[in-house]
Every structure is written in C-alpha cells, then in structure tokens.
Amino acid sequence: MQTRDLEYRCDEVTLRGHLVWDETIATPRPGVAVFHEGTGLGDFAMERARMVAGLGYVALAADMYGDRRQARNLQEVATVVGGLRAEPEKLRARGRAALGALAGLPQVDASRVAAIGFCFGGSVVLELARAGADLKAVVSFHGGLATRIPAGPGEVKASVLVCTGADDPLAPPDQVAAFEEEMRTAQVRDWQVISYGNTLHGFTNPAADGSMMRTALYNEQSDRRAWAAMKGLFDEVLA
C-alpha cells in the first residue's frame, strides 16, 4: 500500500490530504474521499483511508481545516466546526476541492467517486450530497444531520447512507426524523438510515472513550455493522 500527502487548494487555503492506494492495481479504480471528525485530519481518518484502500479503492483522507490544523479540545472543535457550519457554501467548497483533487488523479476513475465522513465529516458528506456533487454514494457515520440549506427536489445525485447512534445527543430522534423528511421532500432517489441501539456519538472511533466528550463512545459492534453497510453500498454503486 502506498501513501503520500496530497496538497490541494480552496480559495486562499492550502489543504493537505493523505492519499492511500494499492499500487499493485494497474487500472483506474473508484475513489473514496474520507472526511475527518471535528478534531481535524489525524490518525483516525488516515486509518479509515487505509481500510478503504484495502477494499481496492483510492482513498483520500481530506483536510477540511487547512495545513492539517488540529483542534485539540472541545472548545477548539466547537469554534472551527461552528465557523464552517455557519458558512455552508464555504464548507461545501472545501469538500468539493477534495473531491476534485481525488477525481483528478490518474489512478482514479473519475466517474466512480464516493465520500464517507465521521462526526463533523459525516455532516460534510451530507452537505456535498445536498449540493448535488457528482458522487455515487455518501456515507455518514455519526454525523450531524441538520443543515442550513436543505436539499431541493431532485438535487441529490448520490446514494445516501446514514449510520447513526440511537443515543447520540448530536443526532437526536427529532433530527433523524427531520432528515428523513428532508430526503422524502427532496425526492432523493436512494437513501437509507440505520439507527443502532445503545450507541452514542463517535461510535466508530476506538479512541472515543468518553474523556474528550462524555457522550462519544466507541461501540465495536455498531462500528463493524456500519462498516459492513458501507461496503454493501459500495459493492452496489462503485462496481
């Protein structure tokens, strides 16, 4: 497996992603962008990119903050995430920049690109779907589901899969219900929501032990099931 940094730009900001691909595959293959959680592009998103590359895709762990900036505590996360979420067009442009950088690589089949995201990154991929990005699929793992710019009828091209913890205080039942209603109203061609019982925020991240955020906790079973659901969807739409 090969890895390298991949720099790309969005307006004045230099973003530094992490690319992973299996160099023994000779032909162009689907690309998958991996969007990090609120703390910034770090070990967790890179590990997921490696896992995605292990499935035979070219994986780009994107950088949404610029210069791979890290948010080191909850307050910093709230500031930087809040700033981007308050400007959804800017957030969407940053996400699109990653998709463009990925799709432009010679080893990527630009007609078959998907995006996955965790926590904040889950919100990002849903924003990209709402914006009509040319994606085969988006998968949100414990992402926030609310938006300032709901999808309009027929605008979403991607198959949408939401994997959410039934006890996640950042995606409470009312928000899940509103999201499903948004999908209906927008006549999204293909969407599904999986709600995992006894599951909090951040359930895919083994480092989520409740210390940074009391309500973010790893759940090995739900993590495994959500990853399998993602693989199932990719088998359908990226083949």
Added chain:
Amino acid sequence: MQTRDLEYRCDEVTLRGHLVWDETIATPRPGVAVFHEGTGLGDFAMERARMVAGLGYVALAADMYGDRRQARNLQEVATVVGGLRAEPEKLRARGRAALGALAGLPQVDASRVAAIGFCFGGSVVLELARAGADLKAVVSFHGGLATRIPAGPGEVKASVLVCTGADDPLAPPDQVAAFEEEMRTAQVRDWQVISYGNTLHGFTNPAADGSMMRTALYNEQSDRRAWAAMKGLFDEVLA
C-alpha cells in the same frame, strides 16, 4: 433440500407448518422460524424458508392461523390479524408453539434459534421478543411495530433487527420513533432499525404489486439490502 409438513398444536388449534432443511448437513444446526404475512402461510413464506435453509439453517415456515388457513382479501386479513393482535397473549402462544416445534427437531440445535417475519409476521416476531422468548435474534421485515404489551426492562433476550420502509403507512415515522423509545426504555441489549427510503409496505414480496393493497409494493433493492442485513446478524449470533 428436503421439505415436509410439520404439524404442531397450540391449545385447541392444529397448526401446519412447512419445514425445509438441507439433509446433507449431519450435525444439529441453528433453527429459524419464518412467520407469514397477513394472508397466511403460502408460497412467499415457504420460499423464504427455502432461502433460509439455503444459508444452512433448519427453517420452519410457521402457521399462525391453524390448518394453514388463508385470508383471501384485505377484509379477511384485517379480521384474522385484528383478532390475533387484539389478544397478544394468544398470538404469542401461537408463535411460541412454532418455536417449540422447531427447537424439538433432532436436526436443530435448540440453543440457537431465531425468528423472522414479514408484515403481520414481523409483528409476531417482535411480540415473541417482547415476551422474552429464548431467541438469538428476531428480524422484522415491514412489520407493524406497535404493541399492546410493551417490553419491560431487561425482558428481551433476542437481538432485534427491524427493516422498515420509510414510506410504509403501516409503520409511520411516529410508530418507528415510539418503537425505538420502547427499545431504549426496555434496555434491550441489542437492537437496530433500518429505514429504507422510497420504500412502501410489503417491500420484500415480489407479488406485492399494489393490487391487493395500494401501499404494498415490492422494492428489489430494499429487499436485497434487508436480506443482507439479516444474514449479517445471523452470522453474528447464530455462528
């Protein structure tokens, strides 16, 4: 693959199930009871039993009505389903009788039994879970999720998987939300709900073409996904 009728009793009623198993497997294996939709035990549930047996389990398509009675139109379905749902203890006893008949077979490992159900049958397997039946898992496909006897704390032993159509008028969003709250309150150890967009009632049944019930319609994609989710759960809990 072998098939035969299997008669069993519940109180005064003789129930005639349909058993399917792979006779080339020598050792006792898990058993899966398959509960039919409101029309009664017919081709659809038997075909699903055959598919379950193809996964290596002993499958019993149960008879919930007695003498394999059929409900030939919506009115008959409403009468017989309504009658049983009004008497949940009777419904549970009938379901338990099927589980007992299945678990008592020499080719079945009685410690590893699961139950799946479709439409009305989905409601049946959820009632069995609520009743604390000794099941490894229950899977409801487009079943009604409401109950007269909500599960009490710690009573549910089975892993619970609900596969529901996001546009199913028989399991509307409020009912799904109430079910999830029931699972939380009852501290069910393992539960998950999958909501499939653009999916109506009866989505697993190729014969559901809207003619008997306008809002029951086959959805090949959601059917495939739900079956895969069931297989994933069985791989976890019946292995």
